[in-house]
Amino acid sequence: MPVDFRELEKLLVEFRDARNWKKYHTPKNLAISAVVELGELFEHFQWLSDEEILEAVKDPQKKEDIADEIADVIIYLVLLAHELEIDLDKAVDRKIRENKAKYPLSKG
Template sequence: MTPTATPGSDLTVAQLQRRLAEFAAARDWGRYHTPKNLAAALSVEAGELVEIFQWLTPEESARVMSHPGTAHRVEDEVADVLAYLLQFCEVLGVDALQALSSKIERNEKRFPSTGSGHSME
């Protein structure tokens, strides 16, 4: 994998996890990447994503990506949340995609389709 992936490239979760692990190892950050610390960092970054939307109306929040400065902030925070989630999963040996697939299957049984969309819990 090249250090600068282009949009639309075929990245995998494993490749991204490896790249994050190499980045952390090169800086000797592994000792800080405990499940507790990564869960806390994930929460902080999710909070920073929420902060962008905190005082927006529903209509303003739907248009947030149409403003370059705000779009860039959203993308950065999404990247931070995903990075910490992938590192968390790596440390604990959780297959994020399998966990999501299993959760969707459980929710499909728990919440049978009624023709209207519902979010996961």
């Protein structure tokens, strides 16, 4: 099933433009910001085992903090795609189809 990023992109661009932030949202700045936010996400996992992470997210506040960092990464990537005129719906759909061809069920 294709993902629909168009509405999210529209909301984010409207939010950004209402605050006159477009001048800061260059492709380089958005890519760097996505990496910074990804680093903040990684901080929640640093030094923990997978089991410890799964236990930690049972705490609603910890789970919300992690969700916020994931959302920040997605927001910057959607805005980056917007600035580069990349249709995320098409890109994700194409990538899923490529992965299905590259990794068919028969390969296990």
